[in-house]
Amino acid sequence: MSGTLQWRSVGKTYGSVVACRNVDLVLSAGEVHALVGENGAGKSTLLSLAGGEASPDTGAVSVDGDEASGPWTPTVAMANGIGLVHQHFMLIPPMSVVENVVLGREPRKGLGLDLEKAAGELTALAARVGWTVDPWAKVSSLSVGQQQRVEILKVLWRGARFLLLDEPTAVLTPSEVGPLFEVLRRLAAEGVAVAIVTHKVDEVVHVADRVTVMRHGEVVARLEAPLTAAEIARAIVGREPLPPPQVPRPQGQGGGLVVRGLRVGRALGPVDLAIAPGEVLGIAGVLGNGQTELVLALAGLAPDALGEVTLGERPLDPRGGAAAAARAGVSHIAEDRLERGVVREFSVADNYLLGHQRRLAPSGWLDFGALDAEVSAALEAYDVRPRDASAPIRSLSGGTQQKVVVARELSRPGLRLLIAAQPTRGVDVGAMERIHEAIAAAASRGAAVVLVTSDLHELRALSHRVAVMYAGRIVDTMDVSDASDLRLGAAMTGAR
C-alpha cells in the first residue's frame, strides 16, 4: 500500500502505565485524520511511536506497507517521510528561521553552508502552502503561531509525506485556528497525509475526514465524515455529555470584588469592574490584551500594579503576594498550569499543599494527617485517577492535573474570589465537565468568580456577565444573553 502510514497492533507501556494497547490504525495520503480522546488516552504516544522517539513494546510501525528492517529511529522515520510537530516547539530562538529549518541537514557549498538556496526553497514552499515567511527573521521575534508555521515548514522541507501534529491548536488564538486548518486541508489535497491530536470537538468537525477515538490506550470508535460534535463527544467520554451546570443569578449586591483604576505597567488599565458575591464575570478577548496582568494583579502577584482593589469591603493589595491574597479569600487557578499552577516535580499531595502550607502548618510543622485526609477526600470528590496522593503530578494527564489544582483552590476556607484563568485549556471533555461543575458550585456558595477564557462555549455556559478586553482595557461589558458572536468579535478586535 503506497502512501500509507500504518500502526500494526502496537502496544506501549511506560512503567506501570499502559499508554496504548493493541492499536491498529492507518493514515492515508490525502486525508486529515483526527485522533481524539481524553488526556492520557494514548494519542500522543501513537505519534511518538511513528516519529521514532519511542519504540513499541509490541507490534510495529510501517510506511507504504514495508516494515523497516532496522530500529525505527527519528532519523529513519524522517527518511521515510514522517514529520512530527510537537506541542512544545523544538526551535532554537536566537537562530533565524532558515537556520532552524536546515538544522541537522545543512546544504553544503564547499566547506560552508548554502543558506541562500535553502531560504529560496523555504520561501517557495511557504508560498505553495499559502504563507509568507521571512527566512532570515529570528525565531525569538516570531509569535507562537508563526513559530508553529516554521515547525511545519521544517518537516515539509525535509520531505514529510505524513504530517503528524500534536495538539496544534492548543497554543493558538481562536483567530489563528481557521487559517491553520485551511493549510492542512490544502496539504491533504496535495497528497499529504495529516494526523492531528486535539481535544476540541468543534475543530474535529471542522477539519477532519476521519476520526479515531481513543480511551485508556485503546481505540473505541472510528468515525467518518459527515461528523457531528455530539457524536464525537459521546464517543470520547463513553456516555451522553452532561448539560452545562446552571449557576443561579446572585441575589445580593455589595461585598464582592470592586476594582478601581487598576493599572499594571503599560499592559493593563485603567480597569474598573465590580463582581457581586455569587456572580461569574466572564472575560473574553484575544490573548495578550491584558488578561494575564489582570489575573496576576487580582491574585496579588503584580509588583508594579497601581490602583485600588477591595474584596468584601476590605482592601486587597495587588502587590502584596499570594499569601496575603489567600488570607483575604482569593483562590487562583493559574493560566499557565505547568508554570504557575503546579510544581512539576512535586507529588499530588505536595501540589495540593501549595498555598495551604500556612493553614496546614499552624505550628510551623506540617500536619500530614490533616493533609492526607484532605487530599484523599479531594481525589475522591474529583475522581482523580489513580487515587495516589504520592504519585508525581507530572505522571498525570493535563486534565487530571487541572482537577487537582481546582480541588486545591476551591478547598480554601472563606473563599470570596475565584480567579479561573483558562481553567479547561488542554483538558479533556470529562475533566472539563467536572471543572465547570466546581466553578459553578463556588459561585453558588457565594464567591465572586472571574473567568478568563478563550473558549466561547465555556464563557457563555458559566458567565452571568461578559467583559471584553482589548489593548489592556475593558472595552465592552454585557449580559451573557447579549454576548453574540458578532458583538464579542467586534469588541475583541477593537472595532468598538
Add this chain to the structure above:
Amino acid sequence: MSAIERAILALLAAMATASLLFLFWGASPVEVYGLLLARTWGDAYGFGQVLFKATPLALTGLAVSLAWRGGLLNVGGEGQLAAGSLAMGLVGAAMTGVPALVALPLALGAGMVAGGVVAAIPAVLKVRAGAHEVISTIMMNFVVVGCIGFIGRQGAYVEATVHTAPIAPSAAIPSLGIAGSAASWAVALAVCAAVALHVVLARSRVGFDVRALGAQAAAAEAGGVAVARTTAGLLLASGAMAGLVGASTVLGYKGYFEDGLGSGSGFMGIAVALLAGGRPLAVLPAALFFATLSHGALAISTLVPREIVDVVMGVVILAVGLSLAPRQGAAR
C-alpha cells in the same frame, strides 16, 4: 542507560584514568589503591582522619545542599567558613574562665553569625538588585580572605605567627580519641545538622516553601511563598551552616584559627552536595567518600606525586558530575 549504570560507568572511567596515570608514573595501581584503603579505613588513625576531614565537607555540603534545594547556588563557602572559623577562634580565646555550657554555644554561634553575615551581602544584592548569587558569593570569597589577612595583622594574630591566640579549654570540642587522630565530637554536630536539615526540609512549612521555590519559583510564588524573604533567609542559613566548619578545625582540632585553616572545603562542598543530589542525609556518605579520597591522597603521595593525585580527584568530580547530568530524550 539507567542512572545507576551511568554512575557505575563514570566511576569505572575515573578509576581507569587514575590507573593509567599511576602506571604512567611507574606505580602499580593495585599497590596504590591498596595503600589508599589501608591508610583510610584500614587503621584507626586513618579512619579518625577520614572522620575529621569529612566533618567540614559535610557541613559545607549541607550548606550548598540547603541553598540548592531552594534554587540557589552558594559558591561562597570558602569565605563563609573562613569568617566563621576566625570568629570562633577569637570568641573561643575570649572565653577564659567561662563555663563550657556558655562558652561552646557562644563560640559556635559566633561562627554561624559570621558565616551568615558574609552571606548576607549576596543575599541583599540578590533580592534588592537581582545580582546573581554565583557571582556575588564567589566575589565575597576574595573579599573575606583579604579582610581576614588585614584583621590578623591588626592584632588578631599572635605576633610573628599567622594564627590567633589559643581558645579557652571550655570552648574546645573534645577529641573522639581515635588513635591520636584529629577527629572530634564535631562529627556528631555534622550528623545532627544533617538530620535536622532533613527533618526541616521534609516536615516544616519553611522547608516546604524552600523546596517549592527551588523546584519551580513561579508556582511557589503563586502558592504564597514569599520569594524575596525566603531567598534571603536561605542564603543566610546556608552561610551560617558553612560558618560552622570551624567547630571541627578550630574548636575540635587546632585550638586556634590559622590562616587558611579549612580552606578548600568550601569548594569541595559543592562536589559533595552534587554527589548527594542535595539530600541532607546523603551528604554524610558523600562527605565520607570525598574525605577518604582526600586523606587517601596524602597516604599515596609517597608513591605518586601530588599532582597526579589532584588530577585523579578532578576526574572523580568530573565523573560524578557527568553521571548526574540531566538525561536527554527520556521524556515521553
Add this chain to the structure above:
Amino acid sequence: MFGRQAIAVGVVVNLLLLAAGLGRPSAEVASDRVRVGLVFDVGGLGDKSFNDAAHIGLVRAEETLDAQISTVEPGDGSDRESALRQLAAAGNDLVIGVGFIFTDDIRRIAGEFPDVKFACVDFSVGPGDPPPPPNLLGLRFREEEGSFLVGAAAGLASKTGKVGFIGGMMIPLIQKFEAGYVDGVRAVCPTCEVSIAYAGTEPKAFADPTTGKELALAQYGRGADVIFHASGKTGAGVFVAAREKGKMAIGVDADQFHEAPCCVLTSMVKDVDVAVYDTVLAVATDKFKGGLSEFGVKEGGVRYVFDDRNAAMWPDGARERVEALSAEIAAGLRTVPTVPQ
C-alpha cells in the same frame, strides 16, 4: 543493553590496568637501610629554592647512604601534622619537616613517637619556649651572616649607589635576611640607599611571582641596580624583572644563577641540602643528637656564590673584600644583627 555492555568493557579495562601494574617491583621494606620520610610545605616542592634544596639533600642521602626515602606533599594546612604522623607511624627512622610552620606540629608528634627521630628545617624557638625533646633536632641557619656577605657584594657591585631588598612574608625569619643584608651593604658602602619591600603578610607571599615582579620593577625604576630577594617562589618574578630591565638580582637559599644567567650577581646559599644530608648521615651512623643545630658561615651552612659564571659581574677587588668579611665572621670578629636596625 548498551549500558551493560559498556560496564562490562569498563570492568575488563580496569582489571587489565590493575594487572598491568602487578609485575612492577614494589618498594619492599629493608631492615638494614636507614628509612627517611620528609614532608614538604603545602605546594613547596618545585620552588627552586628551599624545599627543592631539602629534596636534593635527601636524594643525595638515598644515593650515597642507600637511605630509603619517601616524601609527602600535604594538600592543605591540616595535613601537615597528619603527614608527619603517617611517616612516623610507617616505621621511618627519621622524619623531616621542611619549614618553620612545622614547629608546633613536629614538637607534638616527636612527643608521641619517642623512638622516631625528627628534624625540622628552620625550627623556630621563641623566647620562653622549652628546648626541643631529645629526639628532635631543630636545624637553624644564621641567614643574617650569608645575607651580610651578599649585601656587601651588592654594595660593591652597585653603580647607582642604590640597592633593593624584597622579602616574602613579613616575619622575623625573613627580617633576619633583611637585617644582615642592610648591614652588609653599609659595611662596604655607608652612603648606599637600600629600598625594602615585602610581598605580604600571609604565607602566600612566598608564592606570588606577580607581586614579586611588580615590587622589583618599582625598585629598579627608582634607580636600584641590585635586588636581593628572600621570598621563595615570589622571587621568580624578581628574576623576570631583572631580565627585562637588564639589572642585577641576588638569589636565595639555593644557587639561582640559572633563573636569570644574564643578571644573577650571586646567591645567598643556605645549604639546606647539606643540613638534611648531614642529619640523615648522623642517623645512619647512630650519631644523632636532639637539640638545636646552628649553621652559619663558620659551619659552612650559609655562603655566597662566586664562580666562572658570575665573576664578570663582580668589580675588581670585590671578591677579595667579601672573602675578608667572610673570614671575619667565621673567626667571630664580627657579629651581624638579626633584627632590622
